[in-house]
Amino acid sequence: MDWFWPEGFYTLVMVGVFVLGAFALKLPIAVAMSLAAVSGAVVAGDGIPLRHLVEGTFGYLDTILIIASAMIFMKTVERIGLLEAVAARMIRRFRSFPLLLSLGILLLIMVPGMITGSSTAAVLTTGALVAPVLIRLGVPVLKTAAAIAMGAIYGMIAPPINLPAMIIGGGIDMPYVGFALPLLLCTLPLAVVTALLLVYPDLRRFKGDEVALEEQLREMERTPLTPRLFLPILVLVVLLGGETFLPGVWPALGMPLDFLLAALSAFLTGRRWNLLETATSAVEDTLPVMGILMGVGMFIQVMTLIGVRGFVVVSALALPAWLLYVGIATSLPLFGAVSAFGAASVLGVPFVLALLGKNEIIVASALSLIAGLGDLMPPTALAGIFAAQVVGEENYFRVLKHCVIPAVLTAAWGIAIILGASFVAGVLY
Amino acid sequence: MKILRGTPVTALVLLVLVGAVSFLAAREFLAMRVPDVVVPAPGYETHLLSEWEPSLKGTPADTPVYIQAGSEPGGTVLVMGGTHPNEPSSSLTAVLFLERARVNRGRLVVIPFANIMGFSHNDPQEASPQRLHFTLADGSVRTFKYGSRATNPIHAWPAPDVYIHPQSGQELSGKEKSNLNRAHPGTPDGDLTSRLAYGLRQLIVKEKIDLAFDLHEASPEYPVVNAMVAHERSMELAAMVVMELEGAGIPMRLEPSPKNLRGLTHREWGDFTETMPILLETANPSQGRLRGRTDEDLVLTGRDKCYTKAAALGRLFVPYDGSQSIELRVARHTATVKTFLDMLGLFDEAKEVDVEGIPTYEELLGQGYGAFLTPLPLKDASPGSQG
Amino acid sequence: MTPIYRGIVALVLFLMLRCMFREKDFWKQVTGALVLIPLVLRLLLLK
Numbered sequence A: 001m002d003w004f005w006p007e008g009f010y011t012l013v014m015v016g017v018f019v020l021g022a023f024a025l026k027l028p029i030a031v032a033m034s035l036a037a038v039s040g041a042v043v044a045g046d047g048i049p050l051r052h053l054v055e056g057t058f059g060y061l062d063t064i065l066i067i068a069s070a071m072i073f074m075k076t077v078e079r080i081g082l083l084e085a086v087a088a089r090m091i092r093r094f095r096s097f098p099l100l101l102s103l104g105i106l107l108l109i110m111v112p113g114m115i116t117g118s119s120t121a122a123v124l125t126t127g128a129l130v131a132p133v134l135i136r137l138g139v140p141v142l143k144t145a146a147a148i149a150m151g152a153i154y155g156m157i158a159p160p161i162n163l164p165a166m167i168i169g170g171g172i173d174m175p176y177v178g179f180a181l182p183l184l185l186c187t188l189p190l191a192v193v194t195a196l197l198l199v200y201p202d203l204r205r206f207k208g209d210e211v212a213l214e215e216q217l218r219e220m221e222r223t224p225l226t227p228r229l230f231l232p233i234l235v236l237v238v239l240l241g242g243e244t245f246l247p248g249v250w251p252a253l254g255m256p257l258d259f260l261l262a263a264l265s266a267f268l269t270g271r272r273w274n275l276l277e278t279a280t281s282a283v284e285d286t287l288p289v290m291g292i293l294m295g296v297g298m299f300i301q302v303m304t305l306i307g308v309r310g311f312v313v314v315s316a317l318a319l320p321a322w323l324l325y326v327g328i329a330t331s332l333p334l335f336g337a338v339s340a341f342g343a344a345s346v347l348g349v350p351f352v353l354a355l356l357g358k359n360e361i362i363v364a365s366a367l368s369l370i371a372g373l374g375d376l377m378p379p380t381a382l383a384g385i386f387a388a389q390v391v392g393e394e395n396y397f398r399v400l401k402h403c404v405i406p407a408v409l410t411a412a413w414g415i416a417i418i419l420g421a422s423f424v425a426g427v428l429y
Numbered sequence B: 001m002k003i004l005r006g007t008p009v010t011a012l013v014l015l016v017l018v019g020a021v022s023f024l025a026a027r028e029f030l031a032m033r034v035p036d037v038v039v040p041a042p043g044y045e046t047h048l049l050s051e052w053e054p055s056l057k058g059t060p061a062d063t064p065v066y067i068q069a070g071s072e073p074g075g076t077v078l079v080m081g082g083t084h085p086n087e088p089s090s091s092l093t094a095v096l097f098l099e100r101a102r103v104n105r106g107r108l109v110v111i112p113f114a115n116i117m118g119f120s121h122n123d124p125q126e127a128s129p130q131r132l133h134f135t136l137a138d139g140s141v142r143t144f145k146y147g148s149r150a151t152n153p154i155h156a157w158p159a160p161d162v163y164i165h166p167q168s169g170q171e172l173s174g175k176e177k178s179n180l181n182r183a184h185p186g187t188p189d190g191d192l193t194s195r196l197a198y199g200l201r202q203l204i205v206k207e208k209i210d211l212a213f214d215l216h217e218a219s220p221e222y223p224v225v226n227a228m229v230a231h232e233r234s235m236e237l238a239a240m241v242v243m244e245l246e247g248a249g250i251p252m253r254l255e256p257s258p259k260n261l262r263g264l265t266h267r268e269w270g271d272f273t274e275t276m277p278i279l280l281e282t283a284n285p286s287q288g289r290l291r292g293r294t295d296e297d298l299v300l301t302g303r304d305k306c307y308t309k310a311a312a313l314g315r316l317f318v319p320y321d322g323s324q325s326i327e328l329r330v331a332r333h334t335a336t337v338k339t340f341l342d343m344l345g346l347f348d349e350a351k352e353v354d355v356e357g358i359p360t361y362e363e364l365l366g367q368g369y370g371a372f373l374t375p376l377p378l379k380d381a382s383p384g385s386q387g
Numbered sequence C: 001m002t003p004i005y006r007g008i009v010a011l012v013l014f015l016m017l018r019c020m021f022r023e024k025d026f027w028k029q030v031t032g033a034l035v036l037i038p039l040v041l042r043l044l045l046l047k
């Protein structure tokens, strides 16, 4: 039986229709993805499998609720003036310590990702918070966005919550225990490097116009940063933190509800803003991404239905041993184009099985790190898209360009950890 | 294409389309809620699990339990399928014991659809077929649903980010909260999946089940496959059975139940009840991550070019010669359970169970699964159709 | 918790409808329509 025929052909059709739709016809990516899914089903003789197309979208139903509610939260703290007020305070406090500031900011970006396991949550909360700080202090807009995107991904991978690692573990019946140290090893060094690479040089060099800066700071401080104004962030920290650090005691409200409650608490700050308009504009801004996720859901379901998924996975596993690592470093992020979680499940599990015999916790941690890069991969590129949005950049590809070096380092670091898994295990345990 | 203008009218047109698509898709989703019909052999009494755990009464978790007692006293054996409704040989084997068994000594308890809440839907992005069709000896066709590994989210939504196993504090990915085989031994006040597990534990305790089977399938690339997992208490009997099976040409791996993986039947039933738990795994390419085209044919034949290639690459834990048919998988489960039944009396005379009418390994392979199903009775009289 | 989450779905659904009727770009309306389908089906607990 010929390996390429017909699944390889189906793959080309699906990718071809997507490229045609998205780039030649300039259709929204969501629509191009859906058309690609339908074409795949049609050429494979399944007609238009309505049940499959709709069922596929349900893989991301919870994700779109998180995205919508996180964006509602972000728009709210922006509208009440909290975002600018916090940024101004941070600039005044830390601008004379550029190294500390660069490292601190990267860590700050990571924190919401660490406790929610979602890069989107990180970008839209502390990412949005630090963006104006970095920009005022002279970090170029695109580098700022790149630093936020990378920090958000490291946050998503860093402990205590790492959903790709849990997904990989779930595929081989490995409880999510003992991951904290390996995951810190996976992420912290990279976060430091990213801070030094993208943030620190410009912060150190900043010799801006002091008068102009002072004027800007005043403008940003229009709304005084009172404890009361700070309430929404406090509520969010308590809700998300409680769920993570008091498991079983704290009610598991889930991220969408946490974000919405935190947004609602803005009513208690005494500031006035239009809730309905804010929420509508939040949904409007996230609509393309939510649509992409729906398109991707259909795409994966059809890939699975017509055999393209197995073709891709087994082709990756068929690589010779020395190429297996190259395959891991490329196919996991590439498959992340349809979502990092999807990559962890579809490819992460077979890879960890292919690497059985090495310390599985360390291998799974490193694979989750590489899978996390999927959040930079177009068309979904959740981290890249939202990072571009928080700095006001229209074209997220320009942000991704600045992510290339840290991303390559990330993949290399992940592979290095897998190669040295037994050595790492000896040191850590 | 960007030139196309959007107006409230186009929005309205799209909404009508959304309604139409939703309606058509919903019809297919709702069809999955119609229960499979089974025809219990004479002698079976039909019960519901809520008789052992009243809080399940009227909930979607309440699953049928069938009990047949022989004329002679002996041991009591539970055959449970459908913990994971995407592992069809498990419920199909239980159905075989339900429709064929004649119990002479002891008692047989059969639960064919353990997590009945997983039979009413399919997993997103897995492209599972909804139904399997079997042709019977008389030419009629019977169908069984192919479900999901997890409880239907409409009964268990939203899933938490992290699932904490209540008895051990073990943390797992949040979707495992809907996985019956991570919920054992269950709690009386938890969510439906946890209460279902609790109900099963109550049944095992109150019915004094001596030997309890939890039937499964696993992907061929998974290390524990064509295998038996035994609790410490079941180990001696299991070892005798494995030797017997080897002699009959049915190779079987025997694995001790890991102490540190919690929530599974082979661990919790052993620790929280007096029964001897046994979990069985066959290899099911249609649930594997390496599979190619996913459809009913794959489920029934296990023929798959991706698995063929993966086997050649040495990635599998089962001998895979291009197929792994449902007959073979049901036959493995059936022969294993039957061998246990035959040896239980040797192990402890008072617990002897004697069951007749179960097709042999060779008969199943030769005649196919459908040959051993009972044709459905006419519509008006449908004894034992499950609710 | 399920009723609360149905409420959240209803909220997003309502906001999405609001966006669709204000949207001037047809293809963005189509994108919204794609998102509406699972929201409707989950709101009604059909899937």
Ligand SMILES: [Zn+2]
Binding pocket: B083, B084, B087, B181, B215, B216, B217, B218
């Ligand atoms: Zn199973």
